Amino acid sequence: MITFVILVVSAYRQYRASSEAALLSDVTSSIATHLVLEELVYVDSVGKPSAYVIDPVKLGSLTKFKRGVGGENYGFRVSLSYRSGMEHVLGPYGTAPPADRPNCTLVVGAALFENNRLLPAKFEVVAWRA
Amino acid sequence: MARVRRNFCHTCRACSEDERGVADILAIAFMFIVLVFAGVLLHYYSVTPLRAATDRQLSLKSGHIYGALDKAQVGSYTLSYLRAAAENLVLAQPTVPGDYLRSRMDNTLEYLRPLEYAVVVSLTRENAQPWVLVCPSGAGQPAAELKQFTHRGVVSVTKAEAAGERVVLVQVAVTFFRLP
Numbered sequence: 001m002i003t004f005v006i007l008v009v010s011a012y013r014q015y016r017a018s019s020e021a022a023l024l025s026d027v028t029s030s031i032a033t034h035l036v037l038e039e040l041v042y043v044d045s046v047g048k049p050s051a052y053v054i055d056p057v058k059l060g061s062l063t064k065f066k067r068g069v070g071g072e073n074y075g076f077r078v079s080l081s082y083r084s085g086m087e088h089v090l091g092p093y094g095t096a097p098p099a100d101r102p103n104c105t106l107v108v109g110a111a112l113f114e115n116n117r118l119l120p121a122k123f124e125v126v127a128w129r130a
Numbered sequence: 131m132a133r134v135r136r137n138f139c140h141t142c143r144a145c146s147e148d149e150r151g152v153a154d155i156l157a158i159a160f161m162f163i164v165l166v167f168a169g170v171l172l173h174y175y176s177v178t179p180l181r182a183a184t185d186r187q188l189s190l191k192s193g194h195i196y197g198a199l200d201k202a203q204v205g206s207y208t209l210s211y212l213r214a215a216a217e218n219l220v221l222a223q224p225t226v227p228g229d230y231l232r233s234r235m236d237n238t239l240e241y242l243r244p245l246e247y248a249v250v251v252s253l254t255r256e257n258a259q260p261w262v263l264v265c266p267s268g269a270g271q272p273a274a275e276l277k278q279f280t281h282r283g284v285v286s287v288t289k290a291e292a293a294g295e296r297v298v299l300v301q302v303a304v305t306f307f308r309l310p
Binding site: 003004007008010011012014015018019021022023025026028029032033036050051052053083106107108109110111117118119120121122123 | 165168169172173175176177178179180182183184186187190191194195197198199200201202203210211238241242244
């Protein structure tokens with residue numbers, strides 16, 4: 001009976017840890033999606049936004065690195081890498097994640113508007129509970 | 131005769147203790163097996179949320195790779211990767227040569243894909259051989275039992291014909307799966 005109780009408690013703690021990690025993963029996905037599809041989207045000369053195309057000017061001028069999701073505050077850091085002859089990295093923008101808290105890193109594909117060209121790029125988001 | 135034998139067993143102390151001992155061992159063994167099964171099940175289901183979140187992230191990544199290929203331009207051309215591939219499927223003389231497109235798209239997918247995953251880009255239209263690119267090239271098509279994350283879309287190409295221009299719709303699928 002004691003062994004069974006220990007087993008249940010251990011499984012519950014593992015479930016909690018797993019749920020926390022899943023929540024952080026979903027929040028990171030949510031932040032990345034919002035940035036790539038809305039906040040950092042390149043808008044062309046006629047005012048039409050292009051989903052999945054990141055404007056480097058908007059990326060460089062990003063100042064708010066906190067988001068409230070589900071009543072909790074999360075901090076994040078972003079960077080963007082692309083190849084144009086050689087590998088280039090824009091960023092990272094935002095503070096480094098705290099060492100004492102778990103963080104989640106997500107890298108997604110995107111396009112970068114650079115010198116009137118649309119280049120394939122990798123957009124990285126690191127998020128943590130603030 | 132049977133009654134005499136039963137009476138004999140009830141009065142035999144050694145025989146009675148032997149029977150109780152075997153029953154106890156069987157009960158303990160059964161409880162142990164139940165405990166092991168319960169432990170395995172509890173721990174298996176306790177990581178279910180994390181597994182589901184990982185799947186959601188992979189699904190998101192396949193959508194973003196599709197978006198990147200739909201927008202990013204091939205080399206010095208002004209066409210996106212998917213539009214150039216659709217032209218290769220539909221037109222006799224596409225803007226971007228087929229070999230050059232495959233080479234550039236392979237390089238791009240190699241750059242965008244996570245290390246342990248393969249990407250298959252597949253374009254199909256009626257009555258035509260599909261245009262397929264697998265990255266890395268040795269990965270082949272995903273096995274049916276493998277978990278796959280597919281993002282689908284449509285690209286339209288205008289084709290000039292004797293009777294005038296015709297818009298051809300090409301089905302595009304970007305599939306993402308873990309390398310075995």
